[in-house]
Amino acid sequence: MADASLLRVDDLALHYQTRNGVVRAVDGVSFDIQRGEALVILGESGCGKSSLAKTLMRVLPRNVHHVGGRVTLDGVEISALPDERFRRDVQWSRMALVMQASMNALNPVVKVGAQVAEPLRVLRRWPRRRALERAAEVFALVGLSNDFMTRYPFELSGGMRQRAVLAMALVAEPDLVILDEPTSALDVLTQASIMNVLKRVKRELGTSFILITHDVATSSELADRVALMYAGELVEVCDARRFFSEPAHPYSRMLMASVPRLRQRERPQSIPGQPPSLLWPPAGCRFAARCPERFASCDHSPPALPLHERHRVRCWLHALDNASPVSDGPRSTGEEGTHDR
Amino acid sequence: MTLPRSAQASSDAKARSTARRSLARDLRHLLLFALRRLVGLLFTVLVGVYLTIVIANMGGKVDELRLVQIRSDVSEMVRADPAFQDMPAEERNTLIARQVGLEVERLRLDEPFLLRSFDYLQRAMRLDLGRAEQMHSDSGSRQVYDLIVERLPATLLLFGSANLLVFFTSVFAALYLSRRYGGAVDRSIIALAPSSAAPGWFYGIFLILFFAFLVPLLPAGGMVSVPPPEGRLAYAASVLRHMLLPLAAMFLSSIFISIYSWRTFFLIHSSEDYVEMARAKGLPSKLIERRYILRPTLSPIITSFLLMLIGLWSGAIILEQVFNWPGLGSLLFQAIGHRDTPVIIGGVVIFAYLLAATVFFLDILYALLDPRVRIEGGKQ
Numbered sequence: 001m002a003d004a005s006l007l008r009v010d011d012l013a014l015h016y017q018t019r020n021g022v023v024r025a026v027d028g029v030s031f032d033i034q035r036g037e038a039l040v041i042l043g044e045s046g047c048g049k050s051s052l053a054k055t056l057m058r059v060l061p062r063n064v065h066h067v068g069g070r071v072t073l074d075g076v077e078i079s080a081l082p083d084e085r086f087r088r089d090v091q092w093s094r095m096a097l098v099m100q101a102s103m104n105a106l107n108p109v110v111k112v113g114a115q116v117a118e119p120l121r122v123l124r125r126w127p128r129r130r131a132l133e134r135a136a137e138v139f140a141l142v143g144l145s146n147d148f149m150t151r152y153p154f155e156l157s158g159g160m161r162q163r164a165v166l167a168m169a170l171v172a173e174p175d176l177v178i179l180d181e182p183t184s185a186l187d188v189l190t191q192a193s194i195m196n197v198l199k200r201v202k203r204e205l206g207t208s209f210i211l212i213t214h215d216v217a218t219s220s221e222l223a224d225r226v227a228l229m230y231a232g233e234l235v236e237v238c239d240a241r242r243f244f245s246e247p248a249h250p251y252s253r254m255l256m257a258s259v260p261r262l263r264q265r266e267r268p269q270s271i272p273g274q275p276p277s278l279l280w281p282p283a284g285c286r287f288a289a290r291c292p293e294r295f296a297s298c299d300h301s302p303p304a305l306p307l308h309e310r311h312r313v314r315c316w317l318h319a320l321d322n323a324s325p326v327s328d329g330p331r332s333t334g335e336e337g338t339h340d341r
Numbered sequence: 342m343t344l345p346r347s348a349q350a351s352s353d354a355k356a357r358s359t360a361r362r363s364l365a366r367d368l369r370h371l372l373l374f375a376l377r378r379l380v381g382l383l384f385t386v387l388v389g390v391y392l393t394i395v396i397a398n399m400g401g402k403v404d405e406l407r408l409v410q411i412r413s414d415v416s417e418m419v420r421a422d423p424a425f426q427d428m429p430a431e432e433r434n435t436l437i438a439r440q441v442g443l444e445v446e447r448l449r450l451d452e453p454f455l456l457r458s459f460d461y462l463q464r465a466m467r468l469d470l471g472r473a474e475q476m477h478s479d480s481g482s483r484q485v486y487d488l489i490v491e492r493l494p495a496t497l498l499l500f501g502s503a504n505l506l507v508f509f510t511s512v513f514a515a516l517y518l519s520r521r522y523g524g525a526v527d528r529s530i531i532a533l534a535p536s537s538a539a540p541g542w543f544y545g546i547f548l549i550l551f552f553a554f555l556v557p558l559l560p561a562g563g564m565v566s567v568p569p570p571e572g573r574l575a576y577a578a579s580v581l582r583h584m585l586l587p588l589a590a591m592f593l594s595s596i597f598i599s600i601y602s603w604r605t606f607f608l609i610h611s612s613e614d615y616v617e618m619a620r621a622k623g624l625p626s627k628l629i630e631r632r633y634i635l636r637p638t639l640s641p642i643i644t645s646f647l648l649m650l651i652g653l654w655s656g657a658i659i660l661e662q663v664f665n666w667p668g669l670g671s672l673l674f675q676a677i678g679h680r681d682t683p684v685i686i687g688g689v690v691i692f693a694y695l696l697a698a699t700v701f702f703l704d705i706l707y708a709l710l711d712p713r714v715r716i717e718g719g720k721q
Contacts (some may be wrong), residue, residue: 057621059617059620059621062522062523086623087623087625088623090623091621091622091623092621092622092623093623096621096622097618097621099614099617099618099621101614103614104613104614104615105614105615105617105618106615106618107615107619107632107633107636107637108615108637108711108712108713109636109637109710109711109712109713110632110636118622118624119622119623119624122624122625122628123622123623123624150363152712152713154712154713165618168622
């Protein structure tokens with residue numbers, strides 16, 4: 001099958017060097033996105049979501065120990081491009097990033113309009129006037145009045161700043177926009193209107209999105225597909241509708257059970273325990289320690305097993321018997337993983 | 342995504358008029374801000390100078406000492422004068438009393454100190470600094486103003502060049518190091534930072550020992566050779582030779598800590614969210630350094646530059662003594678030694694004015710550089 005996907009990520013890894021050892025923040029992540037599709041990456045704090053975004057955009061911190069994997073954009077392997085080419089040809093013009101804490105993502109001493117127009121001026125060498133006109137267009141698109149073009153960031157409210165950063169991400173008409181927790185610092189009403197802007201942009205411009213969040217409720221609005229991240233790995237990647245109705249991975253199920261819903265009798269369930277340290281991740285399944293359905297096979301790291309078309313789960317429960325590393329095969333529930341080698 | 346054509350034209354005109362309006366708004370805020378700061382600073386100088394006058398006169402106590410001094414001087418003079426030798430004691434005493442009275446009236450010591458302190462104040466504010474009690478300038482003038490003006494250039498020359506050298510060297514070295522954080526050069530400079538625990542004059546003593554006595558290459562002190570060489574060029578060369586050692590002493594004592602602190606400063610500011618955003622935007626690193634690191638931090642950089650200038654006005658007492666440099670520091674040192682109140686007050690007044698001027702300049706620069714100051718500051 002010819003690869004029709006816009007972005008294809010294979011076995012992406014990002015390891016940090018710290019005083020205590022190597023932190024495996026992103027560890028063997030694979031997924032793909034079609035053109036015009038929105039992928040939501042869900043996960044708890046500290047599971048490596050933001051690191052994943054930064055690895056894709058090559059905004060790496062100083063203490064990087066290892067970066068690995070293949071990233072292909074439109075059939076071009078961008079992970080193999082030298083930094084300078086990547087910066088010129090891919091960053092912002094093809095892929096843009098709205099970072100977490102975008103409250104402070106604007107330069108405090110430059111007018112907002114000039115900042116939004118900046119990528120065009122610098123990367124495409126557009127004349128000032130033309131770039132500002134284009135900036136005015138995206139201002140309208142994200143629902144910001146043009147009066148704010150000549151304002152400084154500190155004169156804008158949080159929601160306006162978020163819109164301005166969004167405008168900046170859209171200004172060069174990229175194929176893909178990565179949004180890292182775009183609404184988590186905002187009040188509910190502003191959240192809703194930002195999500196509406198995103199939906200409109202997706203519908204009208206056909207832009208693909210990667211939306212990184214911990215907020216299951218907000219993510220369901222935009223998502224075509226969902227990837228659930230746990231301890232540096234994607235444990236389940238699947239169609240959004242299927243994920244929200246019948247999640248396959250035990251972690252997915254428990255996560256969905258922890259979300260409060262309207263008109264729901266039973267109380268939301270929390271997941272006992274803590275995610276493992278990314279310094280010394282357990283040898284087997286990383287969720288095993290918190291999993292109620294753990295059994296012998298869980299001492300071995302499960303591969304991403306295909307379940308349906310474009311649906312992968314990293315759990316032995318869904319393995320065919322012959323794919324399991326343990327001869328007696330998986331049991332459905334309740335067994336304690338006391339398997340010893 | 343594109344707007345209809347008519348809407349675009351009207352939005353164009355609108356954008357231009359908003360730009361003009363925002364410029365006018367900025368200018369108005371700036372002027373208001375400058376005016377308010379000027380009034381505030383003048384008041385600060387007024388209070389500072391008045392406090393100095395009160396303290397240097399010990400709240401009027403110095404006048405009593407002066408009265409005793411006048412009495413003993415006058416009686417000494419009258420007793421020593423052969424013309425009054427055979428005068429009866431009573432007559433002589435009335436003569437002395439009259440002379441003392443005249444002198445008291447001349448100095449207006451009969452008026453309350455409070456009244457005179459305001460008189461001093463208004464004269465000081467007009468830079469009418471009066472006459473020194475003991476000291477005189479090299480040209481023989483006893484005007485405090487002349488004394489200070491004579492010494493100021495020497496201080497400015499030495500400390501100005503030393504501080505400029507340290508400032509620019511350390512800022513650029515720090516930018517370089519912040520790019521190579523954790524490298525060998527970075528770590529060795531950091532390791533050298535504690536060398537700044539010793540003051541400049543301490544290094545000065547060793548430099549004099551090595552380069553003036555063990556290997557006599559440079560003069561041990563003074564500002565120019567004796568007698569001063571003829572011709573401008575020769576004179577300048579001689580001053581330069583005399584400057585080298587004190588300059589080196591100051592440079593050595595402050596360069597490493599200065600690089601260290603600027604490097605930390607740049608490291609902190611290069612992890613700001615907007616800098617990371619600029620990196621994600623794919624801007625070239627030179628541009629990021631200029632527009633996203635240096636530009637937003639220009640206010641603190643300039644502050645520390647001007648604070649350095651403020652420190653420079655007063656010179657450095659011990660360093661000037663060690664190198665026998667004829668600057669303001671040693672002038673104040675001598676004035677304190679002689680208890681020459683007008684010189685001390687005069688020095689403080691000049692210093693207060695220079696300080697206020699520097700701060701005012703700084704405020705305006707802030708407002709020009711940082712929209713947050715200009716707009717918020719003009720609003721209140």
